[in-house]
Amino acid sequence: MTVLRIAEIFGPTIQGEGALIGEPTLFVRAGGCDYRCVWCDSLHAVESRYRHTWAPMSSEDVWAELRHLSGDQPVTISLSGGNPAIQDFGPVIALGRAAGYRFACETQGSLARGWFGALDTLVLSPKPPSSGETVDWSVFADCVEAGRAARSTVMKIVVFDQADFDWAKDAHARHPDLPLYLQPGNPEVDPEIPVDPQALADRLGWLTGLAMEDRWFTPRILPQLHVLIWGNKRGV
Ligand SMILES: C[S@@+](CC[C@H](N)C(=O)[O-])C[C@H]1O[C@@H](n2cnc3c(N)ncnc32)[C@H](O)[C@@H]1O
Numbered sequence: 216m217t218v219l220r221i222a223e224i225f226g227p228t229i230q231g232e233g234a235l236i237g238e239p240t241l242f243v244r245a246g247g248c249d250y251r252c253v254w255c256d257s258l259h260a261v262e263s264r265y266r267h268t269w270a271p272m273s274s275e276d277v278w279a280e281l282r283h284l285s286g287d288q289p290v291t292i293s294l295s296g297g298n299p300a301i302q303d304f305g306p307v308i309a310l311g312r313a314a315g316y317r318f319a320c321e322t323q324g325s326l327a328r329g330w331f332g333a334l335d336t337l338v339l340s341p342k343p344p345s346s347g348e349t350v351d352w353s354v355f356a357d358c359v360e361a362g363r364a365a366r367s368t369v370m371k372i373v374v375f376d377q378a379d380f381d382w383a384k385d386a387h388a389r390h391p392d393l394p395l396y397l398q399p400g401n402p403e404v405d406p407e408i409p410v411d412p413q414a415l416a417d418r419l420g421w422l423t424g425l426a427m428e429d430r431w432f433t434p435r436i437l438p439q440l441h442v443l444i445w446g447n448k449r450g451v
Pocket residue numbers: 248254255256257295296297298299321322323339340371373398399400401402404439
C-alpha cells in the first residue's frame with residue numbers, strides 16, 4: 216500500500232492561479248520538496264522542520280477526505296505541495312476519475328512521473344532566477360513528455376523582476392507549444408503579516424506593462440486571486 220505524506224487537504228475553494236483560475240477546486244498539498252525557492256509561499260509543506268505536521272495517509276484515506284469535503288459532488292482536485300511529483304498520486308487519481316472528478320497538478324518540472332498522463336491539467340512551473348533554483352531543462356522536457364497523455368499541459372512562471380521576465384521569454388521559446396501564464400511574485404508570504412492588495416496590484420500592473428511595451432502578446436497575465444481575497448491565510 217502506498218503511504219502518502221500529506222501537509223493539508225482543503226477546500227472547496229476557487230483555484231487562484233493560472234489556467235484554471237476561478238474554478239471550484241479541492242487542494243491536496245503533498246509534504247516535501249526537492250527545491251528551496253527563496254520566496255516559497257508554502258514552506259510548511261517544504262521544510263523538514265514541519266515534517267511532524269504531515270499526515271501519513273493511504274490513497275484511500277485521501278480519497279475518502281476528498282469525497283467528504285466535496286459532499287460527493289465531482290469537482291476538480293489540484294495536487295500541489297511541496298512537490299507532488301515526489302510521491303505516487305496515481306492511485307488517488309484513478310479512484311477520483313472513476314467517480315467523475317477531474318485532476319490538475321502543480322509541479323516545478325524537476326521529476327517526471329508516469330501518472331502525469333492521467334491528469335486533466337498538468338501545470339509545469341519552472342523556477343526563474345529570483346527563486347535561487349536552477350532548472351534542469353532535460354528533466355523538464357521529460358515532464359512535458361510524461362504529460363503527453365494529459366488533457367492539457369501548461370507553463371506558469373512567477374515573475375519578480377526584469378531578469379525573471381527575460382528568463383520567461385527564453386523558457387517559452389524552449390516549449391512554445393505550452394500555453395503560458397505569468398503571475399507576479401508575492402514578496403510577503405508570512406501568514407501572520409497582512410498582504411497589501413495595492414502593492415500586489417502594482418506588481419500586476421508592472422508585469423502587464425513590461426509585456427505590453429514589448430508587444431509580447433503570448434502569455435496570459437494573472438494575479439494570485441486567492442491572495443487578493445484572503446492574503447496569506449492557509450487552507451484557502
Ligand atoms: C507552492 S507551489 C507548489 C507546487 C510546486 N512545488 C511548484 O512550485 O510548482 C505552487 C505555485 O505557487 C507559486 N508560488 C510559490 N511562492 C510564490 C510567491 N511568493 N509568489 C507567487 N507565486 C508563488 C509557485 O511558483 C507555483 O507555481
